[in-house]
Amino acid sequence: MRQPYRIIVIDDDPITRMDLVEMLQVVGYDVVAEGKNGVEAVRLTQTWHPDLVIMDVKMPVMDGLTATGIIRNCSNTEVMLLTAYSQKDLVVQAMAKGVCAYLVKPVMEEELLPTVEQVLANR
Template structure:
């Protein structure tokens, strides 16, 4: 059942991408692609049409919030934001951009997996 949900992992840190990919793949999720910035997130979303995008906020070229705004205009992919910041202003901006949830880095498996499950449930409900 988990294989049906396509997931993108977008972060400028290769180790973060690898850790998240491995955590997800260990429990059977299908990580279809990875990217390093918001521009790649947009391109990969158009190509793969993922159900979920796990994306960092602070990245070069284009940050995660700008990318989310563009993605949400053309896709129904859920976006789970990764951030080192939990300031109120950033969270308000994330909500306006269409982010479905967020996790504060560093992300543990105990935090990531329930958040991914919740995003998938929301995605299913939105499609129904």
């Protein structure tokens, strides 16, 4: 049985959110909340104090990079970004904001789960 890590999944696409949550829950991770934009990511992080936020970069209201900066400035929650974009400048910006991992969509279970395990093991 996995250690009960608390994870929040943030993505403006409900199908992507559902797929990520299912991949995480089937192997025993505790997905405590879901959201659709960066504002919700910040609020849910303040409410749930998760170990990890898995978040899209491009979202309405507040993007994932901005939300990451806020989350990392006010908590020790790790943030993993997911995006359909793999431009080097986005990766550099993400790392500067304190992102612990960066995966390009579509994310497959074979990529997601080992990355999540590594991030949480290094906490």
